[in-house]
Amino acid sequence: MINITFKVTVGLLATFGCYILFQNKLIANNVFAGQTEEINQNNNEVSEQTNGESEIDVVNFNRPISPNPVHVPGWYFVPGFITQPMKEYNVHLKNDFQITAKVGLNNTASSGFGGNYFSWFVSSDGVNWDKVSQNKHSRDTIDTSVLTDSSDTEGVRYYQAYSEVQPQVFNKPIYSEIATVHFIKGDVNATEIKVNTSKDYLVSNPNFDQYISASAITQPKGATGRVIWSSSDTNLATVDPYTGKITANPNRKTGTVKINAEIINPRYMRNSNVFGYKELQVKKMLEIDGETNFQNTVLFRLNPDFDLSKSKIEWFQKLDNQVHKFTNISDQIISKEIKLQDNNSEIYAVITPLDIDDKPLPNNATESNHVKIQVKDMPPGANRNVHIRQSLSNISIYGNSENIGVHQLLKHKITFNDDSETYGYNDDNVDGNLRIPISINETNIKIESIPSGYVPDYRIENDGLHQDIIFENFPIKRHFGFDLIVSTRVDKIIDSSFDYNPVYKYRTLFNTDETVIGKPVHAEFSTNTIEINPKDINFGEHSKLEKDDVNREQDLDNEKFVDIRDKRIKYSPISLFVSSSGFQRKGAPVRNVPITLANYDENGIEISPKGNYFEVASSMNNSPLKSVFWNRKQGLKLKFNKLNFPDGDYHTTLYWTLEDSINSQTK
Structure with a gap:
């Protein structure tokens, strides 16, 4: 049955007894x-x-x-x-x-x-x-x-x-x-x-x-x-x-x-004020000496103008939210060889004063500014490259991802491939987090891999509006590829359309976060309906003696007069007809008016009606019904049977009817 639907550091500084x-x-x-x-x-x-x-x-x-x-x-x-x-x-x-x-x-x-x-x-x-x-x-x-x-x-x-x-x-x-x-x-x-x-x-x-x-x-x-x-x-x-x-x-x-x-x-010495100045340098407490090139050794130096002999000095390195403490280092200067994993990390010191018994006073500890390391001159070709491709198949109607209906089965195929070149710096597998969004319409989720054995633990997050498949630890072997198959069943239609775009986040060799987003795959869901939206037709103002047929006031070529959205799951032949309720003068009693509709083809030749109906669109088997476009010669026009009728504004109501071999519906 066919239903019609109408229509976003600076840290430590202490005087240490030198300032007046x-x-x-x-x-x-x-x-x-x-x-x-x-x-x-x-x-x-x-x-x-x-x-x-x-x-x-x-x-x-x-x-x-x-x-x-x-x-x-x-x-x-x-x-x-x-x-x-x-x-x-x-x-x-x-x-x-x-x-x-x-x-x-x-x-x-x-x-x-x-x-x-x-x-x-x-x-x-x-x-x-x-x-x-x-x-x-x-x-x-x-x-x-x-x-x-x-x-x-x-x-x-x-x-x-x-x-x-x-x-x-x-x-x-x-x-x-x-x-x-x-x-x-x-x-x-x-x-x-x-x-x-x-x-x-x-x-x-x-x-x-x-x-x-x-x-x-x-x-x-x-x-x-x-x-x-x-x-x-x-x-x-x-x-x-x-x-x-x-x-x-x-x-x-x-x-x-x-x-x-x-x-x-x-005051009595007018315009006699005298001016002078001195320049001061405003510095950081902790500074770095040397370039942070790969495998280069640099110095991290606390300001030597401060006497820290009565203080405990501790050095730390922070990356993301992880803090590493340097052991057996308590000097005002430390040296460090720059490695790939130091990229985007921060070095800083904590200075804690000592009392007269050389015991630390932790409540008076001061943290220096943080110096961020940006590793330069990376080894050529040392990188991680992960690629994602995906496709969507409607198992019920293979290959069609439009107008997917209730009870149909879907298969999401996501291909992962790694072509990293690490040159021996780190040959471990890529390990990241994978998020696969699916529409809220889908249930009965099943996941498998080709080859088998590559499906780690996962969870499904569903808040009623969004649905995601989450893999917290999703490893990908270097120089390897495989397919992840996600099978689902359409249980209801809430999302009318959906873009599938899996996202994979992983850590690079240089301690930076990399995000790979698959090219979105679009799908349209349907409740097995056809939506028709005709527009009003204006024939303008004309003299009764001018002519016996009148064109529409719109005279553009290929103007859309009826917007049709065919969301049927299966396309069968169907036709769209239009008829008139008869013309009536505005404000006058209902009576017969000598104005009728006529329909013309693209060459301007009049098409005979089928009774009181004009066929304006039709479709074949396995093809959707398309919107109605008319050029200047084509479509509905007015005809006058006689010219002796009163002046005034005339109007009519058009009835649009869809008809196939099973039933017909009219708007």
Whole structure:
């Protein structure tokens, strides 16, 4: 019976005790940021004055300047000043100024032992020193002291901070750098500024905060303008506009950044600001020396500027989610021969500080940036090549993959072939994952291979909308081929069509994922129906006296007037007929109108109807019924039996009828 259907690393960085931060805050309007030079690290050397063209006289320290703290990431073993006073201040008379000093505490000794005590000393000649009154730094915290002072007379004073970190049985008293403060009456206009930094580089690391300091040298000596700092690229480093403290941006980016200094001269000196800058290199903590060519030996090096002697160093290699630890390696540099399996892997180090008993402190461990290996100069011809071909057969109607119906049997044939050339680097079989999608219409799945014995374990995943046959481990022998046969039965029609495209994923010799996709095979499923979709026909506007037959308004050659989709499982002869209900004037009572339809062949010759029906399409045995296309001479036209009928809009309803030897259906 015929039914009609109508119609998307950067890792470790530790200061390890080498960085001085200038973090002094001058708050009075007439107090100016001093212009300083890099701090002299030798305890007994004489500091050089920086706001002038020549060196100042020797200043005898009250006490020798203490060494920098011993420090690894997040841990201080020996206390020391981490924020030093600036070396030079220029202050107007009777105005307060502030000097800040901050101590990096020895966490292994000071906690729970009374904390830390600050004192300040002052000298007018650099020889004789007096203790500063406690009320001038009464707001000290456990690690920071801020001294506030002023002067009524011109001259120079020298200041030095002193700290006692408890308990003193473990910690010696520590002494800061000496600050030289110039008390002056008027303003000194700068004409030149030079920028120095305590180091020439920064290391970008999201796991650790690294700071260095910027200082400015002005000409002439004693310039009183305020220095404002800025960075040319905050994606690499930022700088405090008032203290000159420089911080690497922990976003793993590297490059060159300019640290800019602008000295703002007094307001009455119009357009007289002076500018200077210094370039810094932003680097990674872990770098690679050498080219990662196949069989080449390269070095992986932790930044040698950091003292890691009080740290445990461990090296790792990561590929995908697998991590391998290098054994018996604890140096800041390791060497490695590059192999094929190293491709796309990552090398990194984990640095763990040691306590005073040389025991690791795992909570303070820091992971370096990861260095990815891309193997270059691969051996020629070393590759894996897997090919997939497939076909689909309708066993019930052999060779036809269109209009597949319920209860029909399908056979999917998938051919696998390997032509890898490994040149001895790896002669193992290819082992990957195979996914074979099949339509949700299919059930009774059976799998076999030719030759036999090549069907590993599999599972079927079906969520009601999609269906896949999954092989987790599907081996393919090198230089070998075989066929996988998947037999199914069509149980229902949910997918009207389906594209079969098996996907095979495997690992190459170079540790990369390769995906092979078979060329899709298309299939159409059917519920044994014919769909017809005729379009409206417009004959346009005409004069009754013009002619006695009228063409359609559409006058294109080969225009589709009836869209036919023949989805029968078996094609038998069938014909399509059209008839009219009779023409009627719009808005008028039903009555006979002298307008009739006529049908013409492709040469414009009228075809006699079969009763009231015109045959417009037909098919032969084993052939589908095709859509109806008419040229300008062909198809339905109008004929007038007489011309004396009222003007108006006339219309009719067309009835399309399918008829074969068994039955007929009309639309």
